[in-house]
Amino acid sequence: MSQSQRKGAMAALTSSKQHEEEAMELRRGPWTLEEDNLLMNYIACHGEGRWNLLARCSGLKRTGKSCRLRWLNYLKPDIKRGNLTPEEQLLILELHSKWGNRWSRIAQHLPGRTDNEIKNYWRTRVQKQARQLRVDANSAVFRDAVRCYWMPRLLEKMAATSSSAAHHGELLPPPPLHHPSSHIPGMASSPSPIHGSSQPHDASTNAPAGSGGYGHHRNNGYPVDPSPPPSTSTSGSVISTPAALPPVPCFSSELTWADVQYGGPYYADLDGAAGAFDSVLGLDGLDLGPADDCDAVYSDSTLLDYLNSTCAGGGTMMGVVGGAGNPHTTSCGGGGAMVGSEYGYGSPSPSSWRATDELYYQAAARKLGDHHHWGGGI
């Protein structure tokens, strides 16, 4: 081995040792306030990009990747925090049905939301529904279930939200209890952060208010919307056996409590609701391809066929169930399914919200099971 070769070998050894040491020093896990400040200050001075350079020059003992992720998913000023609004949830469902797991692409249509957030939402909430229905989350059957059960409920929520803002009649139920923070001054991120709110920023720390990380990243200090998406798993004490289920409510075509509340026939049928998707979402100008035509999708929905066949009114009705009474007691006689909110004058508690959601999806699961014979338990 020549001297130069030896030198080279030594250099390589030293270099690898240095790399090892660097690797040893690299921090992982939750970010500290100091790290966040370092990152933000560096980006304020030098701008985004060049993440590896940033990692080397900023004094952060993090990889460039880690810095980028922290910035894009948490520190960037226009990141929107808080729970996804029904509008956003609906949009996610719609876009996912078209694009699949293209999270970044979907995120582009939800300003302020990150792909990571959307992905987590899908995995923790949407996929759970699929599990409860015992179908694959990417299956057509599940998409139908989403369209027939979940989307209309989100639409109803959206309508209820806007309606409660416009109506203050004494017949109206109190605001949904799943938006407790809506009454807290300063909680701009809920219930409708989609309308322009951005990450609140704590000037004293130069860190996002309710800062995530620092050992307490849970919820980032932001208000939690206890409203589960349809059928959040609960203790299981609500639903014991199918035999114990009260009739799953269904609307007739008579005047409903929703009509009284909202001043007219309320989502007369699924086709009507489906037709409203695009305009509600502002998707009129967005090319969603074949899936854009919700009516067409609904028209050949197996689940819809089944629902239509089992509802006494001959159609799958949506709306607010119950009215001034027990929301669970309204039935369509045939035990058919219903899509809509259980909000009524009975002012359901959050637990009843959960219970009713459970009912919807238990019913959906049963129907899917009847039709498709999904085997196996969870």
Place this chain on the structure above:
DNA sequence: AAATCCGACAACCGCATCGGA
């Protein structure tokens, strides 16, 4: 009151793609 379970989400990892040398 303690133990356990579970949902939520930040963060990490591996792979793919892009762009410049």
Place this chain on the structure above:
DNA sequence: TTCCGATGCGGTTGTCGGATT
């Protein structure tokens, strides 16, 4: 054309706090 570093993307994991037992 090839190589290589930077960046982006999607899947997965780790950890926390709240709920339940």
